[in-house]
Amino acid sequence: MSLLTFLAQQPEPVQRVVDTVTTGEAIAFWVLGPLALAGALGMLFARNAVHSALWLVVTMLSLGVLYMIQQAPFLGFVQIIVYTGAIMMLFLFVLMMVGRDSSDSVVEVIRGQRLAAALLGIGFAVLLIGSVGRALNAVEPRGLAEANSTNGGNVGNIGQKLFTDYLFAFELTSALLITAALGAMILAFVGRDGKPSKKTQKELVEERFQDGRRVGSLPGPGVFATANSVATPALLPDGSVSEESLFEVIEATDKATLSDDVADVAGTGHEADAHALKGSES
Amino acid sequence: MTQQFVAAEIGETAKLLADDPIWLVLIKVVAIFAFLVVMTLFMINWERKVVARMQHRPGPNRVGPNGWLQSLADGLKLAFKEDIRPVLADKWVFFLAPVISCIPAFLAFSVIPLAGEVNLFGQQTALQLVDLPVGVLVVLACSSIGVYGIVLSGWASGSPYPLLGALRSAAQVISYEIAMGLSIVAVIMFTGSMSTGDIVGAQATTVLGFAPGWFGLLLFPSFAIYVVSMVGETNRAPFDLPEAESELVGGFHTEYSSLKFALFFLAEYVNMVTVSALATTLFLGGYHAPWSGEFMNTGWWGLLWFIIKTLGFLFIFIWLRGTLPRMRYDQFMRLGWKVLVPTSLVWIMAVAVIRTGAIQQLSTAQRLIALGVIVGLVLLVSFLLPDKKVQDTKGVPLAGSGFPVPPLDLVVPKAAPKRKVKVATLPKETAAVTTGKEAE
Numbered sequence: 001m002s003l004l005t006f007l008a009q010q011p012e013p014v015q016r017v018v019d020t021v022t023t024g025e026a027i028a029f030w031v032l033g034p035l036a037l038a039g040a041l042g043m044l045f046a047r048n049a050v051h052s053a054l055w056l057v058v059t060m061l062s063l064g065v066l067y068m069i070q071q072a073p074f075l076g077f078v079q080i081i082v083y084t085g086a087i088m089m090l091f092l093f094v095l096m097m098v099g100r101d102s103s104d105s106v107v108e109v110i111r112g113q114r115l116a117a118a119l120l121g122i123g124f125a126v127l128l129i130g131s132v133g134r135a136l137n138a139v140e141p142r143g144l145a146e147a148n149s150t151n152g153g154n155v156g157n158i159g160q161k162l163f164t165d166y167l168f169a170f171e172l173t174s175a176l177l178i179t180a181a182l183g184a185m186i187l188a189f190v191g192r193d194g195k196p197s198k199k200t201q202k203e204l205v206e207e208r209f210q211d212g213r214r215v216g217s218l219p220g221p222g223v224f225a226t227a228n229s230v231a232t233p234a235l236l237p238d239g240s241v242s243e244e245s246l247f248e249v250i251e252a253t254d255k256a257t258l259s260d261d262v263a264d265v266a267g268t269g270h271e272a273d274a275h276a277l278k279g280s281e282s
Numbered sequence: 283m284t285q286q287f288v289a290a291e292i293g294e295t296a297k298l299l300a301d302d303p304i305w306l307v308l309i310k311v312v313a314i315f316a317f318l319v320v321m322t323l324f325m326i327n328w329e330r331k332v333v334a335r336m337q338h339r340p341g342p343n344r345v346g347p348n349g350w351l352q353s354l355a356d357g358l359k360l361a362f363k364e365d366i367r368p369v370l371a372d373k374w375v376f377f378l379a380p381v382i383s384c385i386p387a388f389l390a391f392s393v394i395p396l397a398g399e400v401n402l403f404g405q406q407t408a409l410q411l412v413d414l415p416v417g418v419l420v421v422l423a424c425s426s427i428g429v430y431g432i433v434l435s436g437w438a439s440g441s442p443y444p445l446l447g448a449l450r451s452a453a454q455v456i457s458y459e460i461a462m463g464l465s466i467v468a469v470i471m472f473t474g475s476m477s478t479g480d481i482v483g484a485q486a487t488t489v490l491g492f493a494p495g496w497f498g499l500l501l502f503p504s505f506a507i508y509v510v511s512m513v514g515e516t517n518r519a520p521f522d523l524p525e526a527e528s529e530l531v532g533g534f535h536t537e538y539s540s541l542k543f544a545l546f547f548l549a550e551y552v553n554m555v556t557v558s559a560l561a562t563t564l565f566l567g568g569y570h571a572p573w574s575g576e577f578m579n580t581g582w583w584g585l586l587w588f589i590i591k592t593l594g595f596l597f598i599f600i601w602l603r604g605t606l607p608r609m610r611y612d613q614f615m616r617l618g619w620k621v622l623v624p625t626s627l628v629w630i631m632a633v634a635v636i637r638t639g640a641i642q643q644l645s646t647a648q649r650l651i652a653l654g655v656i657v658g659l660v661l662l663v664s665f666l667l668p669d670k671k672v673q674d675t676k677g678v679p680l681a682g683s684g685f686p687v688p689p690l691d692l693v694v695p696k697a698a699p700k701r702k703v704k705v706a707t708l709p710k711e712t713a714a715v716t717t718g719k720e721a722e
Contacts, residue, residue: 073416074416077419077420084430085427089429089430096449153415
């Protein structure tokens, strides 16, 4: 078939939705299926946690597109919005917080971990093969053509099922999710039990003016031509050291580490004077 | 089942588009791509000119007629710049991130109806690429994929500022996508369909005899929430926290240069066009003229109305950028979660009640009773809420007007302690300039 005739041909009318596997669907399956599988394997074997998450995103996207092709557009797009858009994004968020150099450790933490994992994995695989095998042989596919063209179409039918037949399951799931979210918030909440709640800016200002304390800010460290260390105390107009400018942390520091600064300030060390720039004559 | 829900099985636009031959689809794809790229070039110039006018200075006015080719020249310059990849960058993800952010931006535009039924090269078709039964979700899905580009670029750059920008962006887009989705729900409830073609079709009515039946007027709270969240979703000022220049250098694209940076730029502007086009589609009647009837309201005229409305939204983007300072991050999150989302939820409940009333064909008495019950419930809840705690005023009252001026009986702090450490005595001998070691 020449390209021109291929381009010029009219596609079939959309009403005639058939429940057989069309050529386009088959092509899409053989492209997306291996892609999804590759994503799953990549997720398992990637060393870097973020790469693992990205491979998983590939799998989820492939599955989403597969749903769209198999007459379930709503499911496909919700898969992309919810799983890749929200859930995997949260995963990535956490992984990015962990740091980019954190790779999988291959050290076995729990004794017999690998053996147990292998056994459970094999068991799960058997279950999966059993059910999928049964689905391949014993179950007769019905297709969605009828559901998609009657009674409000794909979305309408899903909505109706969800809010009539499966209402209880739906509500239970949402209750579970809300409970989980609340639990996470309680666990992560830094409690202020017994402590008064945090003061607002207004309360802080009023408090500051009420008991006659210092209204302005504390003096900063002194910065002189000879020293710019935070350990340098500020000087009062009469030349004495302002104790308020001293940091408790620095005061508690080993004296030897600050000896130069102390010497500078106390005047026992090098002192700048007006002739400093002339250089030494001795 | 009522009329609204049954009517939404397969829309008129979808039927019209179903028999497009492949060459027409290809033409539409290329045309949409060209439209978006040209809009980007135009937007950059327009933005610079409008912001310049707002700041009383001339904008770009050298390249091309009146400076309108400036962004084209900038784009060409970007393409020829050196492509730098930091040593610490993750090679593949660093390369993939701009691509990921760019592709969904273009993809989302495929469901936007640009005009109604037109004759294109002898084919009766609609100026729209596809009309899916879940059209609105396509835009949401594309924007949720687009965030990956920003997040991954920040992570893959391997330096702190981009990472901070990426973290901000992830939280920001997730929060504002919820508000955006909720604001769309009311429109879907009124239309009974998620297809963009049907939503535009449902707005081709008039209310009160003269006003256009646009959802922006009928569902104004939804419209307002959508407009706020669309600015948040596209990372534009005043919500441009992921690339806040004053805090994060360039945010997520700090380490990017050359074509990769150009792709981020392109994605941002295409996203702006897409969300503006979606706002037009959902709330301003899409390609319909502001009046009903045939006059200037059929065929290719639709494209004109659509572009005018979209440009209106794009102007708002520019206006905001020229006017508002950037929000602080916690204020921004509070706006999203504590204002937009709860307001949306309450509004959706209200719309659901109104819709049920309309569908059930209630009598006036029944409607009034329902209204009374609702008002009673609201009053009950408001009475049950505890009063705000009254502040105790046992302290000295502030001197008038609530400003923090010192009280009248202010005790002056004690004088500073007299000198304890003697300082500033000149040394007897030694040189003026030493190296410190000599002092020992």
